[in-house]
Amino acid sequence: MTGEPISESSDISRLIGDLSADLKPVRRLAPPWLRAVYWLVAVLGLALVLIAIRIVFNWNGAAEVDPYVIPGALASGITAFLAAFAAFELSLPDRSSAWALLPLPAFAVWVAINGLGCVASLANPAVQSDVPQFFTCLAIIFALSIPLSAATIMMVRRARPLRPLPVAILGGLAASAAGATLLLLVHPHDSAVLDLCSHTLAVLVVVGINALIGGRLFVPANNFRRRA
């Protein structure tokens, strides 16, 4: 053990004075699990809006749903929730980086179900991929991911994350997986190769955009600068 003189430079002393003078009471952030629940409530709110749209447009859905679609949607829904939870955990500085692994098992299951569905569809001549459906799926997932990404960024930003990139990637995964789940409510699809390609592409693009933009948005304007 070694002692050292504890002396603050005048810059640090002045900074401490400035920061203390700027102090205002703050509302503590809710624990990550509760924030993840709030996020889930927002997703469910969006689901209700989609159901309302479906009722208004009197769409009764596909007569026959591909057996892989419902398990796939469940897996993507669980992936979305766990990714959001992990993002809220990682947004706090003293939480383990291992939280980033939390959504991976569900994500692997989602990918596996999609893969199985894809193989089954290749063997089934009744399932046909069509290009317009590919773009419709893509557009809907993007459209749903935008408000979900915005909500995630706004919620995560309050914690001022010090690990912006993994948080942004997890936020993007949460938003795109939730978008892929909600797609089931408004757009009939099956496990055809093109449908799955559209989902994969949408997830990659949304995660990529979040990683590029989200990280920057996580750094709010600061009134204080380091003194030389």
Place this chain on the structure above:
Amino acid sequence: MVFFGVAVAGRGDVPERRNSTSFQRHEWSIGSTVRMDFARLPAMVHRSMAPSAHSDAFAAERAAVDRRLTAAMAAAQGGDRTAYETVLRDCVPIVRRVARAQGADANSVDDVVQDVLITLHGARASYDPSRSFVAWLTAITQRRAIDLLRKQTRRGAREVHAPLAVETHAGEGNPEADAALSSEARRLRAAVAALPEGQREAVETLALEENSLEDASKRTGRTKSALKVNLHRAIKTLRTRMGGVEADGEVP
């Protein structure tokens, strides 16, 4: 110099540390407002005590300090300025220790301290008083220190190096050397202009205008020691930017 703080060695509470040998042990010293506790420490840590008793005493003392800082931070979240100032001041020695453990050199440590204090201020709503404040602070410091070191490495790699000595020893009357000298002078001027305000001020008043420390202090309103520190940092920065060659005896 009076020093009441006692460095405490122990395992940190941040889970990631387990993954890296550099995170295995952390030390921190305790600031002015917790001196009373550490004044009792010599009595607690008697020579006749067994090693395990030593570490128990340190652990207990560290936990007490953590509890106090945690309570003070919780009060600061509610708007208590006195408690907040206490927290910030007591953070400084802890941050310095952790920053050094992360590899920050003596010149960078104060920058890390300032970055951490600013980060802490912005992120104070995210602190959960049911968890260790020191672990939270340590995690912030580690990340800020890494950020600063990365920034320094990037800056070092980006900038062109050329020896300062060229400016001093280039041949006179030689057009090529004059051109080189002029180019180096331009680069040096640009490098000085790009320095942070405090460092630039120190270079201009002390090195370029050759004022005495006292005169420079009066002119700038900074203390002599601040000017000296700023000048030292400025020279180091300029050496790095201009080529890293020592310019012996050129700077008072």
